Amino acid sequence: MNLRFVEAFHWAVSLGSVTRAAQKLHITQSALSARISALEEELGTVLVDRRDKQFRLTIAGQRFHTLAQQLLAMQRQIKEAMGHNSSGMVTVRIGAIESVVHSWLPQWLVRMRAEQPDFAFELTVETSPVLVDQVRRGALDLVFAAIPANDAGLRSVALPAMQMSFVGNQEMHRARRYRLNDLACLELLTFQRGSQPHQALLELFQGDETPTPRIHTISSISAMVQLVEAGFGVATLPSEVLTALAHRSPLRALPGAPALAPLPIHASYREDPTSTLTESLLASATAHLRSSGTRTKP
DSSP states (O other): OOHHHHHHHHHHHHHTOHHHHHHHHTSOHHHHHHHHHHHHHHHTSOOEEOSSSSOEEOHHHHHHHHHHHHHHHHHHHHHHHTTOOOOSOEEEEEEEOHHHHTTTHHHHHHHHHHHOTTEEEEEEEOOHHHHHHHHHTTSOSEEEESSOOOSTTEEEEEEEEEOEEEEEETTTOOOSOOOHHHHHTSOEEESSTTSHHHHHHHHHHTTSSSOOOOEEEOSOHHHHHHHHHTTSOEEEEEHHHHHHHTTTSOEEEOTTOOOOOOEEEEEEEEOOTTOOHHHHHHHHHHHHHHHHTOOOOO
């Protein structure tokens, strides 16, 4: 049995689409369909119900997919036991929100490059909902987002949450203490509407006699920082981002400001019986966060 055909079938089932599976394996859609057809011919049974455009398994297909995962896992285990090392560059498609990109991700990628010289990556920077959708569709292998990807075949691991701070221009926001009333008088900048930081900021002013401030939502940390530098207002940013940027920007955490809810970070990936690379990457990222003492807020 050709295990490339088994792998093609597995990814078509896992991703629920021949098109997405073909993209995952870097082959044409027709080539992937041909592999599944060849597998069906060899097994002497129909695995995929082709009566409509939806990808649907037959009963035999459902049973075989369980066996296919076992076959692919056994192939991986045999290669590992025999000391097989794949040659050539290994490319992993990584997605991350801006808060991660502007904090610990660059240092971790440097570490990964030293640990695995053949490691290469394609980095996508997007909002959490977009990243979760892309890992669900198989367009990304590993994503770091503020929300977990909950779907069949996906795993999510909670990473240390990121402490958030009210950040202002140190030349303009010189007060020794900023209470809620003080913040309500300022222009506030936060992440896109509906995001966790946006919701946390709204909740801070709910149920209080303090007037609701004017809140501007921005999806780019760079844009928020530039606005703060220009004196437009005060932003809610991860404290790690402030630490990374403060040496070259006139930024400061506002003293005495109310505590903000920490920004949760989740690593999500799709289970792959053919490889443990994604799990090893996640283990490396977790070890990096532990060794670098990533600051969190209880």
